[in-house]
Amino acid sequence: MCGVLGAYSGKDYVAEEIYLGLSALQHRGQESAGVAWINGDRRINVIKGMGLVHEALDQGRLANVKAKAAIGHVRYSTAGGSHEQNAQPICANYAQGPVAIAHNGNLTNFKILREELESRGAIFQSTSDTEAILQLLAHQPKRTPLDALRRALAGVTGAYSLVVLMEEGLVAARDPWGFRPLSIGRRGDNYYVASESCAFNLLGATFVRDIEPGEVLLINERGLSSYKIPIETSRKCLCSFEYVYLARPDSVIEGRSVYRARQEMGRRLARGEGGERCVLTDGVADADFVASMPDSGTTAALGYAEESRLPYEAAVVRNRYVGRTFIQPTQRVRELGVRIKLSPSPDLFRDRSAILVDDSIVRGTTAGLVVSMIRECKTRGIHLRISSPPVRYPCFYGIDTPSKGDLVAARCTIKEIAESVGADSLFYLSREDMVKSIGIPDNRLCTACFDGNYLEETDESESRRMVKRIFEQV
Numbered sequence: 001m002c003g004v005l006g007a008y009s010g011k012d013y014v015a016e017e018i019y020l021g022l023s024a025l026q027h028r029g030q031e032s033a034g035v036a037w038i039n040g041d042r043r044i045n046v047i048k049g050m051g052l053v054h055e056a057l058d059q060g061r062l063a064n065v066k067a068k069a070a071i072g073h074v075r076y077s078t079a080g081g082s083h084e085q086n087a088q089p090i091c092a093n094y095a096q097g098p099v100a101i102a103h104n105g106n107l108t109n110f111k112i113l114r115e116e117l118e119s120r121g122a123i124f125q126s127t128s129d130t131e132a133i134l135q136l137l138a139h140q141p142k143r144t145p146l147d148a149l150r151r152a153l154a155g156v157t158g159a160y161s162l163v164v165l166m167e168e169g170l171v172a173a174r175d176p177w178g179f180r181p182l183s184i185g186r187r188g189d190n191y192y193v194a195s196e197s198c199a200f201n202l203l204g205a206t207f208v209r210d211i212e213p214g215e216v217l218l219i220n221e222r223g224l225s226s227y228k229i230p231i232e233t234s235r236k237c238l239c240s241f242e243y244v245y246l247a248r249p250d251s252v253i254e255g256r257s258v259y260r261a262r263q264e265m266g267r268r269l270a271r272g273e274g275g276e277r278c279v280l281t282d283g284v285a286d287a288d289f290v291a292s293m294p295d296s297g298t299t300a301a302l303g304y305a306e307e308s309r310l311p312y313e314a315a316v317v318r319n320r321y322v323g324r325t326f327i328q329p330t331q332r333v334r335e336l337g338v339r340i341k342l343s344p345s346p347d348l349f350r351d352r353s354a355i356l357v358d359d360s361i362v363r364g365t366t367a368g369l370v371v372s373m374i375r376e377c378k379t380r381g382i383h384l385r386i387s388s389p390p391v392r393y394p395c396f397y398g399i400d401t402p403s404k405g406d407l408v409a410a411r412c413t414i415k416e417i418a419e420s421v422g423a424d425s426l427f428y429l430s431r432e433d434m435v436k437s438i439g440i441p442d443n444r445l446c447t448a449c450f451d452g453n454y455l456e457e458t459d460e461s462e463s464r465r466m467v468k469r470i471f472e473q474v
């Protein structure tokens with residue numbers, strides 16, 4: 001996870017707009033937030049802190065900042081620990097001037113990058129992989145920052161959607177595989193770059209287009225200039241999990257509405273064709289209503305209800321005042337966290353049979369606890385429906401899924417999962433139906449956490465050669 005946002009304007013008020021836009025990207029990261037801008041005196045400035053946007057940043061202070069360009073970040077850690085040192089944007093003043101960078105994704109060759117850079121004298125201030133990109137820039141002191149960035153990215157593998165602030169202007173870059181979304185919006189002379197288009201809605205901007213995989217886009221007083229990262233790739237890998245769970249339903253990614261994709265997942269799930277399934281007790285046919293695990297399962301549940309001609313009822317209530325930061329990574333506190341966060345309505349479940357739709361099952365903790373709470377309501381039946389295939393493989397591209405041993409679908413059969421969560425039946429959406437619902441060609445999507453079809457890893461010696469090439473003719 002993580003959300004990035006950049007703004008470029010002919011006027012001097014974009015820092016506060018970054019604050020506001022980051023609020024729309026809050027679902028992508030709640031651990032820390034930050035905003036960076038460059039002053040007229042060539043100094044880089046940054047405000048960042050731990051917590052939600054309104055906790056970490058002072059809106060009043062940002063409203064008084066005069067800056068024509070600024071970038072921001074909300075963080076959910078996947079590489080490097082959750083502490084202030086790793087909060088972004090990461091900033092530096094180097095031989096070619098000030099630079100600030102904010103990153104969504106995960107660099108798969110970070111260990112090699114760090115070893116190579118440290119062998120050349122680099123001193124890392126954080127454990128975040130993003131700092132390696134900044135260090136690669138600083139180790140090419142004779143190139144312009146933009147040229148150095150393009151060259152640096154040719155030595156990096158994995159997932160990155162970046163916003164970078166340099167004296168040449170605001171830069172947006174997306175890895176050649178296109179793992180994470182990144183798009184451009186516009187309001188008059190103002191340009192915005194955001195992880196998700198929902199930020200444009202809040203800023204009154206209109207969506208212009210997605211940043212292409214492998215594109216480096218410079219925005220400054222001369223307008224938009226597009227460049228390529230000099231690296232060839234044979235496949236594209238837009239994360240399918242963005243459509244299943246990560247992105248906000250009011251976002252549009254690569255021309256496909258996240259809401260419409262989730263709704264279609266629900267419809268196809270209701271048709272019940274093809275996905276992995278298990279029925280422990282009969283009674284699916286006499287379900288009284290469809291409910292969802294809020295909020296992530298709600299859009300698919302609406303599609304399911306429409307297709308099955310059953311009423312949708314908001315029978316599981318979410319406590320909106322508990323954030324993800326509350327949930328600590330121990331089983332005991334995670335279980336308590338679920339009870340505080342989600343609560344079934346006894347009146348709606350008592351003596352009735354329900355279809356309960358969720359977007360995915362990762363560890364099985366949430367599903368198991370919610371089903372047991374529903375059982376306490378004296379339900380007649382509870383049939384769990386999952387609007388994606390079983391998650392059996394970890395993600396190495398910027399999503400904090402647990403290791404394989406902690407993924408319930410990697411350890412257990414579908415019957416064992418149904419038994420362990422206490423459902424009367426359990427159906428998953430098939431991979432084919434998930435891809436059809438997303439509506440983007442199969443060969444442009446990453447589905448590795450469902451099928452293990454990872455991007456072929458660059459072997460270590462080739463990866464070292466790629467990194468060394470960056471430093472040639474510096």
Ligand code: SF4
Nearest residue numbers: 239241395446448449
């Ligand atoms: S492995 Fe899964 S979560 Fe990670 S990028 Fe691929 S589809 Fe997305």
